[in-house]
Amino acid sequence: MNRFTLTAAATALSAIVTPALAADKGEVELAYVEWSTEIASTNVVKVALEDLGYEVKITPVSAAAMWQAVGTGDVDGLVAAWLPTTHAHYIEKVADSIEDLGPNLEGTxxxxxxxxxxxxxxxxxxxxxxxxxxxxxxxxxxxxxxxxxxxxxxxxxxxxxxxxxxxxxxxxxxxxxxxxxxxxxxxxxxxxxxxxxxxxxxxxLEDPEGIYGGEEKIHTVVRKGLKEEMPEVYALLDNFHWTPEQMAEVMVWNQEKRADPYENARRWVEENADIVESWKP
Structure with a gap:
């Protein structure tokens, strides 16, 4: 077998290697609340990180437990922070031990x-x-x-x-x-x-007293130290951003009979490779 044949064979093999067979770069854990928005976004990020070679665990918890987990460093991050109103009282309690990477979705x-x-x-x-x-x-x-x-x-x-x-x-x-x-x-x-x-x-319903605030944004939040320990993970989470229309597409798929949020996330990632590529470091 000549060098060209060997190179072609290696290229073909690499093209069919699944994320599960990629080099294991370590485990990443994300927490989320089981809202349709967060089920969609967290699974999409899970797939994107797996494609970089990470083992990714996503854990559904209550909102209070989610913020406590990232604040104590028990999880690496979340893409489910509704700010400045909905989760304001949670972020105040952990502000010194987390890093807010800014909005990943606007118009909420x-x-x-x-x-x-x-x-x-x-x-x-x-x-x-x-x-x-x-x-x-x-x-x-x-x-x-x-x-x-x-x-x-x-x-x-x-x-x-x-x-x-x-x-x-x-x-x-x-x-x-x-x-x-x-x-x-x-x-x-x-x-x-x-x-x-x-x-x-x-x-x-109109809210003349402004109890629910105005327009919100969904932020990505990570534990302190993630940037130094897992810079590639930090970079992807920092770059992650999509639109309400893109998120809605995944959410609608997730409502179909016998829908699997993870499989729908993988489908979306594969159909929107250019967008996902822009998140990568």
Missing amino acids: RIGLVVPSYVEIDSIAELDDAAARFDNEIIGIDPGAGIMSKTELAIETYGLDDIELVEGTGPIMSAMLGDAIDNGDWIVVTGWTPHWLEAKYDLKY
Whole structure:
């Protein structure tokens, strides 16, 4: 076999080597909350890091536990920090032991969301219409920043006849879908981007008191020392940035029957190789 044949064979072999067979550069652990946005982004970053040769573990936890883990250095980072409002009280507690790498997605917001056919437009009108909503705001997991903001909204707007119901993102989504199918009034804790926006005609209730803040951004946050210990990982996390439309594409795939978020993330990475390439150091 001549040198050309050997070189061609080596090139062909390298082209079919899977990420799992790439050189193991060490383990990276990321934490995330099980919101549709964070499931999408964390899996995409996992795939991108695997393609660089890292073993990547992603751990779903509550928002409080996520911030505590990065603050103590138990995980290397997260791409799920909603700032400046939703996670403000968490980042204050760990500010000295983390590094905020800035936004990885812009154009987000949080608030109370209703179907567009609901005949009120402001949170201030909720109490008078409480019975139409079964006296409930359908929430998500109790540790989420949007839940503490909603508790503050109930107090600020004097929603004495409204109770905030704890749950999860999937439960909230299912209850919203059922209500819309029946033409019922429902109010939920909502955020943008979300796959629900692509499926249903929804609207945010106006928030004249500004409880939920204005436009938010999703930031990447890492533990102190990551830059020195794993510069390649740090660089990719620092460069990671995509648009709400790109994230929404993955989220919609994740809602399909028997969908696998990891496989959908790999599909997106393969179909958007030029974007992922720009994240690499």
